[in-house]
Amino acid sequence: MDNKCWICGKQELMMFTCRHCGKTFCSDHRLPERHACEGLDRNAGYSSGTSGNYNRSNTGGQAYGPEMDDVIKNMMKDAARTAAKGAATGAVHRTRSSISTSPSMAIIFICIISFFLELIPGYVDFFQLVPNTIFLKPWTLITHMFLHASFGHILFNMLVLFFFGRELERRIGKDMFLYVYFISGVVAALGYALTSSVSYPMVGASGAIMGVFATLTILAPDMQVYVYFIPMKIKYALLLFVLLDFALIGAPDMIAHTAHLSGVLVGLYMGIRIRNTRKQRRRAEYDPRRW
Template sequence: MDNKCWICGKQEPMMFTCRHCGKTFCSDHRLPERHACEGLERGAGYSSGTSGTSGNYNRTYTGGQSYGPEVDEAIKNMMKDAAKTAAKGAATGAVYRTRSSISTSPSMAIIFICIISFFLELIPGYVELFQLVPSMIFARPWTMITHMFLHGGFGHIFFNMLVLFFFGRELERRIGKDMFLYVYFISGIVAALGYALTSNTGLPMIGASGAIMGVFATLTVLAPEMQVYVYFIPMRIKYALLLFALLDFALIGANDMVAHTAHLSGVLVGLYMGFRIKSSGKQRRRTGYDTRRW
């Protein structure tokens, strides 16, 4: 076999065979454009031999691969397209899962509405239209429901929705979606009435705390031994409810901008509904799901 360069006749330890024309070249003439490759004119395709070059793809044997500028640009474009496709797929999947959870879980639907409403509160007059004012509760009866979707700040909505996310979905699984909605809204409405009848300040009320306390109390009756974490302290849910109720009772009349009577009203409704559901045997049999955080 002739190991001389077909162009200059030079011999080197490693010679290159062009995969287009099949001739042997030194390192100076190995590129097709350096030896006027006849194979390119005949439209020869790419090859993956043990040595040589193919089009703009150059394979070297010094520990890696090198590519021509056109191939590099094509690879970059492919990587960008792949990244865009992956991002689009992840976003689409997240949207689908969110829509699915909202359509199948009343708790998730309520959380979604509360979040949307939280941003709508930036509109002037929005809160004033839907907040509950004790002296106007019967003149504006819709506020007995709409006040549950308003919140007074990020911390307020975050902790309320966090509790609803854990305990609301658990109650759904135990009593069903329809009964859950019944417990939630009856607790919220009675909490509004309780606050309106006992308030001596006349301050407006917003927030889902009364309804959520009703959910929490109902779940306590149905699963009193469930373990929860209150500020990272483990305890039975029945003791957690007792702790919250005692705190609300002790702080009635305190100037802390918290509607404690609404919380207690929600608890009373939740306890009543829990015992009613338990006595009727409508609670679903559950296993697991016995550790929740609040």
């Protein structure tokens, strides 16, 4: 049974079903006159207990005929438009709020916008990282993180960032998250540039995201994650990714495995520092010598 009010869509602990029209309503719309009940003309003689009978012969009121059907239809259309408008407005508000309060969501938004801007000729060439021009175009150490080579590339990266980036934000704060993310991305770019024997350009946020993933692994090693729908602890997932990257270094798959590994190293280092700092703070807080 639908547990939403047929008029306003509100849900309450106790919902009411009209015995005339059979629809479900909240406490505000449970009375027939509050929901323009179309079943009253078929069930004349109904009494609400306070307003008398709803039929022409007993009350002199207007019967519910074809004209009322049009009124009801218009009422339902207005209610549907209002609900749709409210849902759309709420979605926009929630999106804006997420972008303004979550660095991960802001990065996802920028990456999506940048993915469409890549259709502009010359856009990618200006912002992608090329190892032999890294000192001529130093901004590419940052901008390459917002570019992606394909829809599958950006989809996978943004899904990982959506789930694990926001979790890391919650644990270490927004400022520290941004520090981990961008340091991991820059070091990943430098690691790729220093170890690459060819000058293939590099795009993508994978190095930065691997840094986020590694930091979260240090802070919550037993967190349950799913890798290709297989449940495992995050520490085993990270180990699997690292082993795959090591095994595929030098493979002709157009993936910057050394960038991934460089990001992991930064993430592990940052995670250990954050964990040790927290331990020192806890010891200092409970040090009896303070008293």
